Amino acid sequence: MSDGQKWEELCRRCGECCFEKKIDAKGVIHTTAVPCRFLDIHSRSCRVYEQRLQLEEDCIQLTPENIAGLDWLPQGCGYRRLLTE
Incomplete structure (x- = not known):
């Protein structure tokens, strides 16, 4: 198994990162009920995963280098949990 496969397996397939975010006047980020047009809301998977960034x-590619700065990731996110281990 490659490092890329191991990284992808951290994803819990919650789909929360694929919903639009809004920033309020205080700078707090809120997840909306509006999903990305490519998110299958039943399976919580991306319909165009391989081409999503294009x-x-x-769409933001989550990497070990950028997840620490992505405060909007849900608490249960497998990538975010990696930071606390």
């Missing part, structure tokens, strides 16, 4: 300009 097809959706707001």
Whole structure:
């Protein structure tokens, strides 16, 4: 198994990172009920996963280098939990 596969397996498939976010006047980030157009809301998987970064300009590739700065990731996110271990 490659390091990339191990990284992908951290994802719990909650889909929370694929919903639009809004920042309020106090700078607090809120997840909306509006999913990405490519998110299958039943399976919580991306319909265009391999091309997501090219097809959706707001899609962010999660990496070990950038997850610490992504405060909007849900508490139960497998990637975020990696930071606390």
